[in-house]
Amino acid sequence: MSVLSDDPPREPRATSAPEAVTEAENEQAVEEEEEEEPAFPEPETLEYSGVGDSVVEIDLHDDARIATLSHGGASNFTVRTLTSGGDNSDMLANVIGAYEGRVLYNAGEREEAAALEISADGSWEITLEPLSTAVSWGEDEDEFVGAGDEVVQLAWTPEGITALSMTHDGAGNFAIWSYTSTDRDLLVNEIGAYEGQVSLAAGTLLLAVTANGNWTFTR
Template sequence: MRLRVLAALAALFGAFLISAPAVAAQATTYRGEGDDVVRIPMTTKPTIVKLTHQGESNFAVWTLTTTGKKTDLLVNEIGDYKGTAAFNVSGMNKIRSFSVNADGAWTIQVLPLSKARYWAINAKGAGDEVMRLTSPSKGLRRLTIRHSGESNFAIWALDNRGQHLDLLVNEIGDYKGRVVLPAGTRYATVSADGTWTISRG
């Protein structure tokens, strides 16, 4: 009898563990000034980072693997900067650190990809951004895109896992055009130095 009771309790406890809700991922913010190497919990998941810098010279941030290899260049700009980028979207590297080159104060906020900015039908912004659809796109959809700037303007579509799906735009300076939104797109990364608008239709 005692063995039956223990078995029942074990089964109940196991079911509780399986059905217990997962703890929501929390944002972590790192702050510093000047050059630094920032250690983070190792991750292989696609992840977003919100970056800021107050300075006059180059601001560059690389992701580093557990062996110290540089993988994703998150930002490489001169002077003040504010933007959002993603890493591990072209592979599942074991990211352990950020390498920061800066002449001023900076912040790096690490967030799960699911916390990317919601992508409404009409989106607008300035500079680098990562956006999220509520569900993967279906069928034939098009994007009407505009950019006003001087440097590289690029948009990548990412799939439901956060991996590169297709390069939609890759131009220098001002841009205006329509492109196909690939079926299965869930996220998009925007690299820009100016203002932009993206309309889904």
């Protein structure tokens, strides 16, 4: 089972005796084979907003997504996902004051997310988006620069030994999770400013960043 997708394996197609095909049918078959499937599924984007403490039921789903969060208050802002049984699942945010960020959730074997539990003293907005909306690190770009919580999709494929240099100038937690289609790895988990180099697993698709300052990735 994929870490980023819970789709079941496809059933094998039934086979039959070969039949004569026309040249046009051959060309059509070649074109269909050349069409690439999207790297990530495209579920419907879900949008929610409110003020203060709330519990919001959402369309039941267990696929990995990106949550874009914002808060306009001055006190604690927390967002958790809840299962259909009311149990806590993912902590999407736990900050003080105004906040804007994007976080990855459901990227593992978990129960389906059925609701969001929000603690806030101001207005808030939450958008649940498909993984394809992650910001892209271009194939021709050696460096990627960002700030705060973010989800980065690699437009290039790490192979062999790939060294990744990282910096962070914030005072809070700096954590990086990397995701392949089958596994995840905690690359960095430090408090405050950071500068170092880590190895990136072959086939990495996404980097989920937790930060409260500016950060850079260099390959």
